[in-house]
Amino acid sequence: MSIHLQKERVSPVVVEDWEKLAKEVLPKGAYDYVNSGSGGEETLAKNVEEFKKWDLVPRVLVNVEKRNLSIELLNRKLAAPILLAPVGFQTVVHPDGELASARAAAGQSIPFITSTVSSYSLEEISGVMGNTPRYFQLYWPNDDEVASSFVKRAEASGYGAIVVTVDTPLLGWREKDLQNKYFPMMTGAGIANFVSDPVFNQKFNANGTLNKEAVIGEIRKILFKQNLTWEKLAWLRKQTSLPILLKGIMHKDDALQAIANGIDGIVVSNHGGRQLDGVRSSLRALESIADVVNKRIAVLFDGGIRRGPDVLKALALGADGVLLGRPYVYGLAQGEVGVTSVLTNLLDDLDNSLANVGKNSITSINKSIIEKHS
Numbered sequence: 559m560s561i562h563l564q565k566e567r568v569s570p571v572v573v574e575d576w577e578k579l580a581k582e583v584l585p586k587g588a589y590d591y592v593n594s595g596s597g598g599e600e601t602l603a604k605n606v607e608e609f610k611k612w613d614l615v616p617r618v619l620v621n622v623e624k625r626n627l628s629i630e631l632l633n634r635k636l637a638a639p640i641l642l643a644p645v646g647f648q649t650v651v652h653p654d655g656e657l658a659s660a661r662a663a664a665g666q667s668i669p670f671i672t673s674t675v676s677s678y679s680l681e682e683i684s685g686v687m688g689n690t691p692r693y694f695q696l697y698w699p700n701d702d703e704v705a706s707s708f709v710k711r712a713e714a715s716g717y718g719a720i721v722v723t724v725d726t727p728l729l730g731w732r733e734k735d736l737q738n739k740y741f742p743m744m745t746g747a748g749i750a751n752f753v754s755d756p757v758f759n760q761k762f763n764a765n766g767t768l769n770k771e772a773v774i775g776e777i778r779k780i781l782f783k784q785n786l787t788w789e790k791l792a793w794l795r796k797q798t799s800l801p802i803l804l805k806g807i808m809h810k811d812d813a814l815q816a817i818a819n820g821i822d823g824i825v826v827s828n829h830g831g832r833q834l835d836g837v838r839s840s841l842r843a844l845e846s847i848a849d850v851v852n853k854r855i856a857v858l859f860d861g862g863i864r865r866g867p868d869v870l871k872a873l874a875l876g877a878d879g880v881l882l883g884r885p886y887v888y889g890l891a892q893g894e895v896g897v898t899s900v901l902t903n904l905l906d907d908l909d910n911s912l913a914n915v916g917k918n919s920i921t922s923i924n925k926s927i928i929e930k931h932s
């Protein structure tokens with residue numbers, strides 16, 4: 559299969575075809591790293607399957623001539639209810655990595671969430687995005703001074719929020735990566751935010767003089783913080799004036815605790831089925847969480863979004879917006895053009911689906927358009 563530039567649209571159109579193309583061009587280790595989930599991949603499969611248990615219920619004879627995909631999130635207007643999820647190590651997929659994805663996102667006015675383990679620095683990524691909003695995802699390093707430095711750099715370079723990933727005290731049991739003996743950082747990917755950090759360099763990198771292998775060893779020692787607890791969030795609040803979101807919430811009581819701790823938003827997510835296997839699908843978790851939050855803070859969602867109707871279903875169950883993960887990374891295997899194509903197809907599909915469900919604005923989506931079947 560090959561990509562084909564059409565006048566108006568880059569094919570393939572089908573998201574699964576971008577996945578096939580990625581499989582063709584990527585080394586097995588990199589492809590499996592992106593594609594796989596943890597354990598027996600129960601949760602990975604559930605994330606996609608759960609969408610099929612819900613039916614959309616369209617209404618007819620509604621004027622849908624003018625449609626509005628925009629939403630407001632964290633006091634900013636966004637072009638559509640879609641953001642690109644934080645995905646680390648993107649140069650294992652394409653040499654342009656996060657720069658290509660961020661450019662493609664900005665090209666469609668779609669926010670990009672920069673991962674802590676990016677292969678380009680957070681400043682370089684911010685630099686290609688113009689005025690389009692970007693957020694910084696924090697894997698809270700096991701060194702508070704490095705954590706603080708990352709957050710302050712993000713604020714200084716134009717990021718609009720800090721997204722703390724809270725479902726990763728350590729990497730999930732990723733059988734395919736273990737089998738392949740594949741950890742992307744060992745290829746040198748994903749270290750840019752560390753090696754460009756003055757605090758990291760001073761404390762762990764002998765002022766920038768260690769060789770790459772030794773640096774990677776030091777990063778791995780502090781990459782995750784296994785004793786991170788709710789109490790620490792008050793400390794983070796003091797490091798930045800940016801809104802703080804927690805990514806990886808799967809229980810309504812954790813959502814309530816986030817509100818009690820002054821958090822500005824959550825991402826209902828099981829990390830795309832890459833952390834604890836056997837967890838329920840994120841769509842299944844969404845409704846009860848959105849109900850208890852009751853619009854008090856922003857509720858984002860990810861896991862299994864592949865097409866326009868999936869976005870509508872997540873919004874109907876209470877999400878304010880959704881994050882797209884693997885699909886854009888499959889596009890990235892062909893560079894920026896691939897990410898752009900995946901995104902424009904999803905946006906056009908969403909616009910089409912909105913009209914066909916009988917609504918003319920994203921903000922008017924509610925439970926009336928959805929029904930669970932047995």
Ligand SMILES: Cc1cc2nc3c(=O)[nH]c(=O)nc-3n(C[C@H](O)[C@H](O)[C@H](O)COP(=O)(O)O)c2cc1C
Binds near residue numbers: 591593645882
């Ligand atoms: C290859 C890959 C790398 C990821 N890296 C990160 C990361 O660095 N930080 C993070 O919070 N989530 C990470 N995620 C999880 C995504 O942000 C998101 O939760 C997930 O991909 C959504 O599910 P989907 O792939 O079905 O859309 C990663 C996901 C993939 C597929």
